[in-house]
Amino acid sequence: MKLMKSLLVASSLLALSATAQAADKPLYGVLMKTLANPFWGAMEQGVKAGADAAGVEYYLQAVESDQAAEPQLNTCNTMLERKPAVMITAAINSNILLPCLKRANEMNIPVVDLDNNLDPEVTKAAGVNIAFHIGSDNMAAGAQGAEFLVSKIGKDAKGPVLVIEGLSGNITGKKRADGFANKLKELAPGLEVVASLPGDWDRGKAANITNDILTKHPDLVAIFAANDGMALGAVETVFAADKGAQVTIIGVDGNSDAVKSIKEGRLTASVAQLPYLVGKQAVESVKKVVEGGKVDSPVFVPTLVLTKDVIEGGKEPMMEFVK
Amino acid sequence: MSLLVVKGVTKRFGAVQVLNGVDLTVESGTVTGLVGDNGAGKSTLMKTITGLYAVDEGRVIFADRDVIGQGPGARRSLGIEMIYQDLALAKQQDVAANIFLGREPLRRPFGFFPPIVDTAKMDIEAQKMIDRLGARIPSINRPVGLFSGGQQQTVAIARALTFNPKLVIMDEPTAALAVREVESVLKLIRQLKAEGIAVILISHRLNDVMEVTDRIVVLRQGRIEADLVTRKTQMKEVVEYIVGAH
Amino acid sequence: MTSHAASIAERWRTLQFHFDTRLHLRLESLIVLFILVIAMSVLSPYFLSVSNILNILLATSTIGILAIGATLILSSNGLDLSVGSVLGFSGVAGAYLVAIVELPWPFAIFGALAAGAFAGSINGFLITRTRIPAFIVTLGMLGIARGFGLILAPNGGAIYGLPPEIVFLGQGRPLGIPAPVIILALAAVCAHYLLAYSRFGRHTLAMGDSEAAARATGINVERQRWILYTLSGLTAGLAGLVFMARVNAGDPTAGLNYELTAITAAIIGGTSLFGGKGSILGTMVGALIMGVLQNGLNLLAVPSFWQQVAIGMVLILAVYIDQLQTSKEKKA
Numbered sequence: 001m002k003l004m005k006s007l008l009v010a011s012s013l014l015a016l017s018a019t020a021q022a023a024d025k026p027l028y029g030v031l032m033k034t035l036a037n038p039f040w041g042a043m044e045q046g047v048k049a050g051a052d053a054a055g056v057e058y059y060l061q062a063v064e065s066d067q068a069a070e071p072q073l074n075t076c077n078t079m080l081e082r083k084p085a086v087m088i089t090a091a092i093n094s095n096i097l098l099p100c101l102k103r104a105n106e107m108n109i110p111v112v113d114l115d116n117n118l119d120p121e122v123t124k125a126a127g128v129n130i131a132f133h134i135g136s137d138n139m140a141a142g143a144q145g146a147e148f149l150v151s152k153i154g155k156d157a158k159g160p161v162l163v164i165e166g167l168s169g170n171i172t173g174k175k176r177a178d179g180f181a182n183k184l185k186e187l188a189p190g191l192e193v194v195a196s197l198p199g200d201w202d203r204g205k206a207a208n209i210t211n212d213i214l215t216k217h218p219d220l221v222a223i224f225a226a227n228d229g230m231a232l233g234a235v236e237t238v239f240a241a242d243k244g245a246q247v248t249i250i251g252v253d254g255n256s257d258a259v260k261s262i263k264e265g266r267l268t269a270s271v272a273q274l275p276y277l278v279g280k281q282a283v284e285s286v287k288k289v290v291e292g293g294k295v296d297s298p299v300f301v302p303t304l305v306l307t308k309d310v311i312e313g314g315k316e317p318m319m320e321f322v323k
Numbered sequence: 324m325s326l327l328v329v330k331g332v333t334k335r336f337g338a339v340q341v342l343n344g345v346d347l348t349v350e351s352g353t354v355t356g357l358v359g360d361n362g363a364g365k366s367t368l369m370k371t372i373t374g375l376y377a378v379d380e381g382r383v384i385f386a387d388r389d390v391i392g393q394g395p396g397a398r399r400s401l402g403i404e405m406i407y408q409d410l411a412l413a414k415q416q417d418v419a420a421n422i423f424l425g426r427e428p429l430r431r432p433f434g435f436f437p438p439i440v441d442t443a444k445m446d447i448e449a450q451k452m453i454d455r456l457g458a459r460i461p462s463i464n465r466p467v468g469l470f471s472g473g474q475q476q477t478v479a480i481a482r483a484l485t486f487n488p489k490l491v492i493m494d495e496p497t498a499a500l501a502v503r504e505v506e507s508v509l510k511l512i513r514q515l516k517a518e519g520i521a522v523i524l525i526s527h528r529l530n531d532v533m534e535v536t537d538r539i540v541v542l543r544q545g546r547i548e549a550d551l552v553t554r555k556t557q558m559k560e561v562v563e564y565i566v567g568a569h
Numbered sequence: 570m571t572s573h574a575a576s577i578a579e580r581w582r583t584l585q586f587h588f589d590t591r592l593h594l595r596l597e598s599l600i601v602l603f604i605l606v607i608a609m610s611v612l613s614p615y616f617l618s619v620s621n622i623l624n625i626l627l628a629t630s631t632i633g634i635l636a637i638g639a640t641l642i643l644s645s646n647g648l649d650l651s652v653g654s655v656l657g658f659s660g661v662a663g664a665y666l667v668a669i670v671e672l673p674w675p676f677a678i679f680g681a682l683a684a685g686a687f688a689g690s691i692n693g694f695l696i697t698r699t700r701i702p703a704f705i706v707t708l709g710m711l712g713i714a715r716g717f718g719l720i721l722a723p724n725g726g727a728i729y730g731l732p733p734e735i736v737f738l739g740q741g742r743p744l745g746i747p748a749p750v751i752i753l754a755l756a757a758v759c760a761h762y763l764l765a766y767s768r769f770g771r772h773t774l775a776m777g778d779s780e781a782a783a784r785a786t787g788i789n790v791e792r793q794r795w796i797l798y799t800l801s802g803l804t805a806g807l808a809g810l811v812f813m814a815r816v817n818a819g820d821p822t823a824g825l826n827y828e829l830t831a832i833t834a835a836i837i838g839g840t841s842l843f844g845g846k847g848s849i850l851g852t853m854v855g856a857l858i859m860g861v862l863q864n865g866l867n868l869l870a871v872p873s874f875w876q877q878v879a880i881g882m883v884l885i886l887a888v889y890i891d892q893l894q895t896s897k898e899k900k901a
Contacts, residue, residue: 035872059870060870061867061872061873062873063873064873064874067822067825069816069823070631070815070816070823071863071873073815073816074624074627074628075867075873077624078621078624078628078864078868079867081615081618081620081621081624081868082615082868093820095727095729095816095820096816098816098817099739099817122729126817168724168822
């Protein structure tokens with residue numbers, strides 16, 4: 001009997017606190033892919049900073065991996081139940097969230113595409129209205145990677161280059177890979193992309209791909225991976241094959257693991273996104289939309305090439321936003 | 324015309340020759356004891372009769388029909404039933420389900436839906452059969468795995484008797500039973516005989532065999548070693564044949 | 570035990586018995602679902618709304634359909650690890666026929682179901698004709714089906730551009746109820762009829778309980794098994810169709826690890842891992858328990874890692890309660 005009473009009291013307190021949360025400040029819904037990658041952790045910090053600055057509350061959810069597409073759709077639907085003022089989503093792929101985002105449109109909830117995961121052509125074709133897309137310019141990020149490579153080994157360099165793409169069908173990965181390959185061809189025609197394979201954002205897969213390509217092209221000159229996780233997988237394989245000095249490895253994201261590896265002299269460089277900035281600006285910009293204003297889409301947040309010099313120099317002002 | 328004729332049956336499992344050319348004839352209304360040492364091939368021989376095993380060579384003729392190509396289900400329809408040593412019951416199903424396993428009565432709800440199992444009919448018939456056997460079972464709707472060994476065997480016997488068999492094979496039916504239960508099994512065998520049903524009794528308990536059978540067949544190393552008339556022989560002779568000392 | 574407690578225990582057993590024999594549903598699972606629903610309603614004001622309940626049903630539909638197949642297989646003491654991959658493969662096959670070969674829209678349905686049934690029938694054939702254990706055969710099919718899905722889809726990416734009739738199957742709401750939920754309900758009713766009431770269903774359970782008993786009574790175990798694995802593939806194909814319609818794409822990576830979730834739902838609902846005991850209604854309750862947990866924890870913004878912990882614990886608890894029950898019955 002005592003157990004029953006205390007359970008009752010506990011649950012009513014919880015219920016009260018839950019309702020108290022939904023009180024005055026506007027509530028923003030934020031749906032990420034997974035919190036397992038430090039990149040998204042930094043973005044959440046930015047969201048928090050942005051929310052504090054804008055004076056809004058937010059609730060953030062994620063799913064167990066960045067391939068759990070259907071669970072993300074289910075979570076999105078559930079989040080709409082709380083009728084947020086805004087839905088900020090980082091979709092696992094361009095298609096999966098469309099039914100949920102359409103419902104958001106019907107409920108007059110503005111939708112923000114966080115980190116350019118939604119292909120604007122696909123959303124337009126499906127009749128889903130996105131308030132704005134915000135993220136790094138992935139094409140430009142890939143191009144920055146190519147520029148760095150050429151600056152390091154010269155525009156007359158010759159040799160095979162490996163590109164490791166992201167998840168098949170994901171627009172972010174595609175843009176980075178295309179941005180890199182196009183710029184590389186323009187700047188250094190002697191460097192040939194001998195393989196462009198999907199690493200599915202997975203460290204292990206990237207390691208295997210690197211292994212296979214190194215076997216086929218032992219004189220490999222450089223590897224560009226569409227994110228740091230995969231780049232670090234490639235790093236392990238390259239150093240295990242004792243070719244650390246020969247191969248330049250470039251990743252994208254600039255997360256804390258990558259920074260550590262660059263400091264240790266393993267990963268050569270990473271085109272750092274500034275997820276903190278992305279998260280912060282997403283919240284600040286969408287507030288404008290909620291208040292009736294308009295934001296030009298897409299919103300590009302700059303990227304920064306991180307190398308050992310840049311990190312240790314400490315002079316670069318944007319380093320403040322690298323978490 | 325003999326009810327069951329087994330001619331020249333051989334059966335191999337891999338490299339092991341279990342049955343080496345068995346000839347056996349069984350008449351209706353008789354009780355035949357089948358004895359032999361472990362590994363002599365008694366259970367295997369019976370399973371070739373019920374259709375659980377296919378024969379490598381030989382013929383099995385039941386009620387003048389060649390049953391070689393037919394499976395256990397078809398042979399049960401012809402009237403061959405067996406109570407297996409391990410009972411072969413579905414322990415999580417209830418008594419009625421076990422008795423009617425493989426031949427459940429059907430009915431069509433509202434006349435035209437796809438047929439479903441008629442559980443009401445099964446329950447009535449199962450209760451009737453259990454009562455006829457004079458057994459004390461807690462409930463026909465409890466899973467049989469909860470019953471005692473003797474009760475489970477009653478269910479196995481009920482399954483064998485419900486569809487008017489012509490031949491009933493019992494494989495070690497008294498091995499795990501209490502004295503009173505053994506007596507009821509022997510009484511049942513006599514009753515079956517009186518009804519004109521043929522019974523083959525496999526048993527290690529030679530006392531039971533001597534008491535209730537008309538003839539005793541000894542199987543040794545996959546072959547019929549001896550075919551004795553029960554009242555003309557004694558246990559000592561039977562044992563000698565079993566161990567091959569004759 | 571006092572006589573008061575004994576009579577309560579007796580009444581409880583009788584209630585369980587009625588639920589078990591009439592509805593073929595384990596009473597404990599239903600009570601757990603009930604408790605969860607009440608708890609979530611108390612903890613979150615958003616839980617008990619019509620749209621949220623429909624959300625839960627919609628979220629459960631793909632896994633629910635898979636779990637129907639899992640129930641049939643587990644009841645017969647089988648194991649099908651390939652259903653997640655067959656789901657993905659079937660979705661791609663259906664999408665391929667209408668989006669790339671450009672056949673009329675019913676071919677998406679036909680293609681998905683046929684692909685699933687075909688994969689299942691191969692499983693069944695290998696399992697019944699060779700001595701390779703079901704674990705190995707279906708594990709192999711897991712890789713084969715996944716691979717073929719990736720081969721069929723151009724560049725291993727998803728196939729887009731499905732006809733609106735198919736999209737309706739996944740996103741439409743006839744009479745306000747999401748179409749996948751209706752499909753799940755229909756499939757569950759048919760499967761429940763099959764397993765709980767038909768001769769085929771009886772034989773399935775008997776075969777899982779004791780293969781010796783099934784053979785001895787003349788049940789054609791090989792034929793039964795082959796049909797069951799084909800049915801399992803068919804339900805995976807149906808789930809693949811629903812998933813494809815829901816996300817409007819034939820995605821070869823769909824259904825990753827879904828086979829384990831389907832088995833979990835079946836076991837939480839009272840189906841035995843070792844065969845002989847299973848109920849479609851029970852599995853639906855099991856799937857709902859998982860769906861309510863996930864939805865409720867989502868509403869409370871609990872990180873998804875904790876959801877996985879919670880589901881793992883519920884699974885172990887469900888089997889433990891079942892064992893307690895069985896040993897109590899044995900003592901009685």
